[in-house]
Amino acid sequence: MAPCCAYDPLHLVPQISLPLQPNQPLDSRGAFVVHAGSAVYIWIGEKCASDMTDCARTAASHVIAYRVAEGPVVFVKQGEETPQFWLVFETEQDRLRTPEIANKGGSVEGRPVVSLPKVPNDIIFGGILSRLPVRSLLRLMSVSKYWKSMIASDPRLALDQMNRSVKSTCSFDRRRILIWDLDSVFLQDKKWVGNSFFTIRKITCPVEDFSCHLIVAACDGLVCLRKRKMDNVILFWNPLTGETKRVSEPPVPTTPPNFSYGLGYDSSSDDYKLVRICAELSDAVNKVFRTMVRVYSLRHNSWKQVEDFPGQLLRPFLRPLLRPGVLGVFFNGALYWTTYDTQSEDEPWKVTAFDLAKEEFSTLEVHSDFKPESSYIQIRLLDEKLCLYYPPPHRERWERERGRSSSNFWLINEHDNSETWSGYAIDIPSCKTFTPLCLLKNDEQVSLAYGEGKIGVYNLEDRTLVRDLHIPGIPKDFEEVTFTENLISPDTYNGLIR
Amino acid sequence: MASSIENNNEKLTLKSSDGEEFLVEKHVALQSTLLQNMLDSDCSSADVIPLPKIDARTLALVLGYCKKHADASSSKQGELNSFDSEFLKDMDMGALFNLVLAANFMEIKGLLDIAAQKIADTIKDKPHQEVREIFHVENDYTPEEEAAVREENRWAFEGFP
Numbered sequence: 211m212a213p214c215c216a217y218d219p220l221h222l223v224p225q226i227s228l229p230l231q232p233n234q235p236l237d238s239r240g241a242f243v244v245h246a247g248s249a250v251y252i253w254i255g256e257k258c259a260s261d262m263t264d265c266a267r268t269a270a271s272h273v274i275a276y277r278v279a280e281g282p283v284v285f286v287k288q289g290e291e292t293p294q295f296w297l298v299f300e301t302e303q304d305r306l307r308t309p310e311i312a313n314k315g316g317s318v319e320g321r322p323v324v325s326l327p328k329v330p331n332d333i334i335f336g337g338i339l340s341r342l343p344v345r346s347l348l349r350l351m352s353v354s355k356y357w358k359s360m361i362a363s364d365p366r367l368a369l370d371q372m373n374r375s376v377k378s379t380c381s382f383d384r385r386r387i388l389i390w391d392l393d394s395v396f397l398q399d400k401k402w403v404g405n406s407f408f409t410i411r412k413i414t415c416p417v418e419d420f421s422c423h424l425i426v427a428a429c430d431g432l433v434c435l436r437k438r439k440m441d442n443v444i445l446f447w448n449p450l451t452g453e454t455k456r457v458s459e460p461p462v463p464t465t466p467p468n469f470s471y472g473l474g475y476d477s478s479s480d481d482y483k484l485v486r487i488c489a490e491l492s493d494a495v496n497k498v499f500r501t502m503v504r505v506y507s508l509r510h511n512s513w514k515q516v517e518d519f520p521g522q523l524l525r526p527f528l529r530p531l532l533r534p535g536v537l538g539v540f541f542n543g544a545l546y547w548t549t550y551d552t553q554s555e556d557e558p559w560k561v562t563a564f565d566l567a568k569e570e571f572s573t574l575e576v577h578s579d580f581k582p583e584s585s586y587i588q589i590r591l592l593d594e595k596l597c598l599y600y601p602p603p604h605r606e607r608w609e610r611e612r613g614r615s616s617s618n619f620w621l622i623n624e625h626d627n628s629e630t631w632s633g634y635a636i637d638i639p640s641c642k643t644f645t646p647l648c649l650l651k652n653d654e655q656v657s658l659a660y661g662e663g664k665i666g667v668y669n670l671e672d673r674t675l676v677r678d679l680h681i682p683g684i685p686k687d688f689e690e691v692t693f694t695e696n697l698i699s700p701d702t703y704n705g706l707i708r
Numbered sequence: 709m710a711s712s713i714e715n716n717n718e719k720l721t722l723k724s725s726d727g728e729e730f731l732v733e734k735h736v737a738l739q740s741t742l743l744q745n746m747l748d749s750d751c752s753s754a755d756v757i758p759l760p761k762i763d764a765r766t767l768a769l770v771l772g773y774c775k776k777h778a779d780a781s782s783s784k785q786g787e788l789n790s791f792d793s794e795f796l797k798d799m800d801m802g803a804l805f806n807l808v809l810a811a812n813f814m815e816i817k818g819l820l821d822i823a824a825q826k827i828a829d830t831i832k833d834k835p836h837q838e839v840r841e842i843f844h845v846e847n848d849y850t851p852e853e854e855a856a857v858r859e860e861n862r863w864a865f866e867g868f869p
Contacts, residue, residue, distance in 0.1 A: 327805045328844050333812055337820060341828035348864035352836045352857050354845045411863070452860075 238288055241266035256288045335360050340370035344431075344450045344695040347371070362451075363702060372430060372696040385593065387647055388428060388449065388693040391685035393421050397449060397693065410684055416447050416454045425689070427473035427484060429540045431696035434473055434484060444484065446508065446700035449693075455700040460504055460513055462490055470523050472538020472545035476566035480705040482508040482698075483566050485538060485545055487519045505569060508703050516569045521549035521562060537691065539589050541596040542624045543567060546574065548587040548598070559587055561598065577631035580620060586643075591692045592656070593649050596622040599636070601643035619646070619670070621653065634670040644668075647690060663687065720747075721756045722771075728764035729756065730771060739774035741815035761813050766806040769795075773819050792818075796826045801842065804830075835868050 238255035241263050252266045267283070329338075339347060339361070351358040360367060386398035389410060399411040417423055417435065426444070427434040435445040440462060446455040469488040476483055484506040492500040501519040506512070523536060538545040544563040551558050559582060561574035584600040591597070599619040617633025636658070638644060644660040650667065657667050657679065663686035667676045718734040720743075737743040746757065759767060773795060780788050796804070804827050811820035831839050840847060849857065858865060 326802055326842060326844070327809060329805055329808060330812075333808060333820075333824070334843055337808065337812075337824035338828050338831075341825055342832055345864045346832050348861035349836050349868065350839055351861065352849070352854055353840045353843075353847070355848050357845065358857060413863075 251284045251286050253286045253291070254288065335364065335367050336370065340367055341374055342371070344371070344697060347697065348451070361697065363699065365705065368697040368699075372694070372698070385648075385692060385694050387690050388425075388433065389684070389688045389690045390420075390425055391688045394685075395420065395425070395449065396684075396688075408679075408681060410681060412683075413449050414452065416445060416452070424535075425537075425691070426535065427471040427537055428691040428693060429473040429475060429482065430694045431698055432473060432482060432700055433693075434471060436471075444506075448696075448698060448700055450695050451697065451699065453699045453701055455508075455703075457484075457506065457511070459486065459506070462488060468523055469535040470538055470547060471535065472540065472547070472564070474538075474540035474543075474545045474566050477543065478567040479507075480509070482703065484508070485564055485566075487523060487538075487547075503564075508700065509705055517571060519549075519562075520571050520573075521551050521560060523547060523549060536589075538564070539591050539596065541591055541622075546589055546596060548589050561587075561589070577620065577633065579617060579633055580631065582618070584618075588645075590646060592621065592646055593692070594624075595649070595653075597646055598622070599644075599646060602635075602637045619656075621649075635673055636668060636670070637673065638666075638668070638675055645690070648692070659688070659690075722767065723756050723758045724762055724764040724767045725760050726763050728767070730764075730767060732771060732774075733778075736771065736774045736778045739778050739816055739818075741817075743814065759810075759814070762810045763806065766803070766810050769803070769807060770810050770814065770816065770819065774816065777818060792822050796822060799826070801827070801830065837869075 238257045240255050241258050242251075242253040242255075243266050244251040244253060252263075254263055254266070339350070342350075347361050351361050389396040389398070394412050395415055396410040397413050399409045415423075422438055423435050424438055425433055426436045431448050431450060433447045433449055435447060436459075437443070442459050442461045444457045444459050446457060447453070469486070471487070472485045474483055474485070475481070486504045486506070487501060488504075489499045490502040492498050492502070501523075503516050503519050504513050505516055507514075536547060538547050540546075544565050547562050547564075549560045549562045551560060561576060563572050563574050564570070565572065580598070582600050587598055587600045589596070589598055597620065602618055617635050619634045619636045621632045621634075623630045623632070632653075636644060636656075638660050641661045644658045647657045647659060647665070649656055654671055655667050655669050655676065657665060659665050663684070665679045665681055665684065667679060668674070669676050719731050720734060720737055722730045722732055722737075722743075724730070734747070737747070743757070762770070776791050776795075777788065780791075799807075804823055807823045808820060808827065811817075811823060831842065834842075839845075847854070
């Protein structure tokens with residue numbers, strides 16, 4: 211590159227490294243930045259103006275910063291060139307003379323050929339590796355020390371990887387289900403094979419006695435654990451990389467009967483926030499409890515209190531041992547809970563949202579046909595959609611009213627800041643309730659857990675149970691959350707966007 | 709109006725590293741941010757734009773991609789997607805690498821994305837030793853260190869040598 215026009219010294223002109231020799235010098239009016247592999251040379255001509263020299267220095271630093279050239283920067287004045295400097299052009303010349311070496315490489319299948327062209331690191335990490343699933347990346351930590359450090363701690367790579375996971379069209383590649391029972395945690399391991407089943411893999415817990423613990427929140431690839439008997443410690447955990455972080459939480463006098471946590475990502479502050487909703491003693495003398503809300507920032511490692519929770523949390527009515535507190539569901543920048551208002555008789559249930567950027571509560575406006583006949587409204591994230599559902603209520607009445615406003619399974623999709631609601635009816639004979647696990651076939655089907663440890667595929671259009679799935683090793687009773695694998699390290703998290 | 713029609717028919721010449729010249733319509737060349745920037749600034753009145761890093765075989769592929777994308781209207785996204793997947797089908801690693809380097813140099817984001825994705829799909833299930841060779845990375849681990857790193861993520865190696 212050479213700054214060529216004196217009136218615009220910032221303008222850089224790319225130039226092929228022509229055969230240059232001591233007897234055919236470079237243009238003495240210019241400064242030339244020469245990228246030579248082992249160093250970046252700045253050659254300054256005899257008649258070169260000083261502002262051009264400065265620009266050349268800036269350009270050289272850009273080449274090093276953005277194009278991953280290797281330093282150091284070596285200044286060479288015209289007439290003082292070293293033999294090494296001229297050697298740079300010799301080798302370049304030789305290389306140009308035999309271009310077939312550089313271009314012939316490649317292999318169709320299998321063994322790579324040594325002569326593949328070398329790709330700069332910014333393309334390798336930013337362009338290629340960020341498109342790989344975490345499992346591949348963890349293996350590639352074994353390539354070299356530099357690769358390990360990039361995969362383990364480069365925030366840009368972690369962000370790109372995560373964004374691409376979310377957008378990934380083959381959702382089961384990256385988006386899985388995290389499952390737990392009283393003793394163990396499992397992760398959905400393989401995508402659907404032949405559309406008939408998936409497999410789960412028991413994963414190593416960061417605590418020895420998982421049975422004394424609860425999973426209280428999860429978002430993307432981060433999971434929060436707490437002891438059943440509150441000991442004022444929350445453990446952040448990335449189950450794929452195994453990294454953890456211990457966080458002290460504001461103490462409560464006794465383990466409260468009703469509590470909830472929610473974990474979400476706030477893009478405005480580039481931060482993961484854990485929200486705790488918990489009855490706390492606000493007046494010790496008169497024993498007054500308030501449903502206080504505290505927000506923990508992973509980035510700043512600090513708690514703060516925000517406005518009290520508006521309403522009453524719905525208690526999960528099933529498996530109180532597995533899930534004594536409901537999990538707030540992260541969707542589109544906010545956490546969602548279903549709440550129950552004992553004061554209101556018309557519409558006692560509500561969907562309450564907590565905006566993670568504004569740190570304010572609001573009520574989600576529901577579809578006019580959403581009229582639950584049950585107070586057991588459950589909320590889940592299914593793929594990238596919010597799902598509200600409740601068990602089919604009094605069967606006879608429901609049968610009669612079918613076709614009117616009887617949808618008990620709603621999918622809420624976000625498009626250009628407005629939500630679209632789609633209602634379906636799920637009713638499985640001789641089964642009181644169900645838990646949706648994931649959507650299949652463009653949302654025509656949903657896989658769900660029902661009855662005594664059964665997992666089936668339900669067709670939403672025909673309202674029929676299509677088939678049962680066999681999932682080896684799945685616990686009879688389990689809880690689950692949607693999980694998107696990523697590389698985020700809870701311990702060193704300092705924002706994803708720099 | 710007259711000038712804009714004239715501009716549309718304007719052509720420029722690109723020269724590959726091995727000296728082959730390609731005559732390209734301006735709207736096709738504009739798929740490349742690098743060429744766009746060069747055309748926007750007055751300093752590039754040169755008749756021939758040399759692309760010293762890109763050989764003729766790769767440049768022909770790149771221009772084929774640019775032509776398809778420049779000519780297709782935005783409503784034909786589905787058609788472009790099938791063109792993209794067909795375009796890279798059966799392409800060997802060497803060609804893909806050259807394509808990624810060319811797309812990066814010429815700043816053609818769409819092409820860089822699909823070629824990088826194709827490489828990622830290819831290396832996804834390859835053993836790390838092979839990936840190391842593909843990207844010319846020097847192994848700076850001692851055998852003990854390498855074994856320790858592997859042990860940290862043992863589950864990821866299930867089914868791998």
